[in-house]
Amino acid sequence: KQEVTQIPAALSVPEGENLVLNCSFTDSAIYNLQWFRQDPGKGLTSLLLIQSSQREQTSGRLNASLDKSSGRSTLYIAASQPGDSATYLCAVGGNAGNMLTFGGGTRLMVKP
Amino acid sequence: DAGVIQSPRHEVTEMGQEVTLRCKPISGHDYLFWYRQTMMRGLELLIYFNNNVPIDDSGMPEDRFSAKMPNASFSTLKIQPSEPRDSAVYFCASTPIPGADTQYFGPGTRLTVL
Numbered sequence: 001k002q003e004v005t006q007i008p009a010a011l012s013v014p015e016g017e018n019l020v021l022n023c024s025f026t027d028s029a030i031y032n033l034q035w036f037r038q039d040p041g042k043g044l045t046s047l048l049l050i051q052s053s054q055r056e057q058t059s060g061r062l063n064a065s066l067d068k069s070s071g072r073s074t075l076y077i078a079a080s081q082p083g084d085s086a087t088y089l090c091a092v093g094g095n096a097g098n099m100l101t102f103g104g105g106t107r108l109m110v111k112p
Numbered sequence: 113d114a115g116v117i118q119s120p121r122h123e124v125t126e127m128g129q130e131v132t133l134r135c136k137p138i139s140g141h142d143y144l145f146w147y148r149q150t151m152m153r154g155l156e157l158l159i160y161f162n163n164n165v166p167i168d169d170s171g172m173p174e175d176r177f178s179a180k181m182p183n184a185s186f187s188t189l190k191i192q193p194s195e196p197r198d199s200a201v202y203f204c205a206s207t208p209i210p211g212a213d214t215q216y217f218g219p220g221t222r223l224t225v226l
Contacts (some may be wrong), residue, residue, distance in 0.1 A: 031211055032220075034214055036217075042220075043203060043219045043220050044114075044155075044205075044217040046216070049213075051211075093211070097133055098143070098167070099157060099160075099168065099208045100215065102155040104154045105154070
């Protein structure tokens with residue numbers, strides 16, 4: 001059974017810092033990996049989707065990498081802003097991407 | 113498009129009552145997913161449908177939970193009878209191609225069972 005772990009569980013940084021969120025998974029036979037953002041009381045918003053054949057994806061200040069063999073992914077946020085404050089969830093897709101297994105999330109606070 | 117629509121947004125009920133949560137997926141999305149989010153267990157997949165047919169319900173916690181998708185634009189998740197441990201946020205998500213595209217989540221229904 002796939003298990004997904006995110007470290008740290010919470011992170012507080014001053015505005016402008018570059019930061020890295022970590023995600024690890026136990027079964028390397030994945031179809032894809034996604035990073036989501038969740039604001040309090042809201043649903044999830046997709047940030048980046050990495051297929052198993054890819055190494056990384058970039059969108060604006062966000063860059064996600066995937067190392068399937070070691071069971072790891074990182075989400076890099078450049079020049080953090082207070083608007084980046086949210087919970088970030090990593091989800092590993094198995095079974096042709098139908099079945100997502102989520103990590104526990106990292107709660108990020110960016111202080112002005 | 114309005115995105116995935118869920119109703120109600122909040123539901124408070126008493127133990128033993130029947131609860132029905134509703135979801136309207138994005139038009140054209142053939143896959144629909146129901147998730148549950150709690151502090152203790154995080155976000156868990158309960159069941160998913162493809163073209164209105166349930167494909168995998170292995171995440172449904174017990175027989176008190178049931179889900180249906182009578183047509184492409186509507187799905188329900190029913191809990192009967194409800195218990196306090198069912199208190200959680202229930203999300204519905206849809207996608208056109210689960211492997212190649214992301215899942216689009218609704219705002220969720222916060223269920224409280226007293």
